[in-house]
Amino acid sequence: MIRKKINTVKTDPKMSASVAVSGGAVVRQSYLATGSWYPDRTLVPIVLVPVIGYTDPSTGKAVENAASELTDGHWYRLDRDTATTGISASTEITNGMPGQDSNGGAITLYDIDTTAGSATYGKLTVRENVAHDNPVTYVFVATHAASGRKVMASFGTSTQLIEIVPEICFDNNALGLYNPLKGERHYTLNPFLNPSSYPVKWSWLSYHEGKWGALGSTAYDWAVTKSGDGIKIDRSVMQDTLCLKCVAEVSLEEAVVTLEREVTHTRRMPKFEFDITRVGMLQPGTTDISPYALLRTGREVLSDVSEFKIGWYGSGSSEIAAGQNPRIRLSALGSASDLGLDVKDRGGWKLLLTADGGKYLTTADGRPIIAR
Incomplete structure (x- = not known):
């Protein structure tokens, strides 16, 4: 009997790698000459998710998200100053790396999902504002555990300078x-x-x-x-x-x-003056007077006094009449027969509330009732 070993040629899986932005965030930042970024990544971070997939020609198996099959994942940050250094320990991003926000406060610049078997393994949350003259590229490198294949994906960010801010x-x-x-x-x-x-x-x-x-x-x-x-x-x-x-x-x-x-x-009511007029020596038997409140601003005598609260007083402190030209009983002045006048700005209008202040009053068609 003759025997011969039959070997099957195994083809490595065809890998694909890219980086997706989670949540439809604005990728490109703007930097205003006033010193502000939009969006401000320290307040609204951008989330980068590695999208690793593969197709196995031998079995026909296709996997769109192989994040759970990855291991030994690392992120690197490359910019104008480190582009020549490339992927190395000096350019690696670490989970929880400290930094500062736009006001100088302490923040965490990067968060990385390092949980083995996670469906979002390698997800990177970035709270870094990118300078308009120094674009940044984030590079993700990991190993596909089953095949031992290395995968790499990168994502570039940049900022536009807006010098004239409206x-x-x-x-x-x-x-x-x-x-x-x-x-x-x-x-x-x-x-x-x-x-x-x-x-x-x-x-x-x-x-x-x-x-x-x-x-x-x-x-x-x-x-x-x-x-x-x-x-x-x-x-x-x-x-x-x-x-x-x-x-x-x-x-x-x-x-x-x-x-x-x-x-x-x-x-704002302008400065005004007031005086009592149309009163003088009274004839015996007079029982009523009709004083007139004369109001002026500068040299101008006011004919419309609707913006003022005009009060008349006798010998006491209680108001005995109101209005510009009231009729007042002499007996209301008191034994001293003193006549007083006080004029105040009525002020702006106010909303009428219920006694407990909880609700405002309205007309039948729902409009608020105002008064002063």
Whole structure:
């Protein structure tokens, strides 16, 4: 009998290797000349996942994710200064390597999934901002345990420099003052970018009770409405002060940058004077008087006094009449026959609340009720 050994030729698996970005994160950073990165990797890290697959020609087996079959995985960081050094101990990234955020605070620069058998073995979380003049390449090297084959995949990151950063401008004063005696009822404020070549989405916030919220989301915004990209203020019913914020989401190349600028509008009554007129020596038998409150700002006598609270007093401290030209009984003045006048600015409008302060009052159609 003659025997002959029959050998089967074994073909090594065909390996494929790449790096995927988890979560659809923005890959390319932008660096603004003001000193900010978008996105800031120290706050919004980028997650790199090695994608290792293979096909075994001998068995026809195909594996799209062979992460659990990998071992001896290592990450390396190569940039302009270490490109010639290549893959070595000096360029290796270690799990938990310390670093600093953009404000100088301590952070962990890199987290690596080193758990053997993990479906995300080798996953790298990067909290590093890349300098605009020094691109970085992250290289992953591991061994496929079953075949002993080495696999390698790399991922490059870079940053674009944006030297001209747009700013929010307005077509009217952002620190507005309202003179209730002479000011126009309506005040408009429209934003624009300088330079104006970038796509932008505008929104507005208002500040009430210690927090910012979307304009129109609270009953306290009764005096302000959106008008196109800007706002319109009905100053005749405004509070003493309005605090607003204009927000611009600006598309700068691949980055979306959020710019903000605050706006305040303040009701401010000018200095005024007042005096008692139309009273004098009384004839015997007079029982009533009709004094007149004369109000002026500078040399101008005011005819419209609706912005003022006018109170009249006798010898005591209690108000006995109100209004610019009331009719007052002489007996109300007291034994001393003293007539007093006090005029105050009525101030801005306020929202009426229930007695416990928990709810605001509204009209039948749901509009807030205001008073002063």
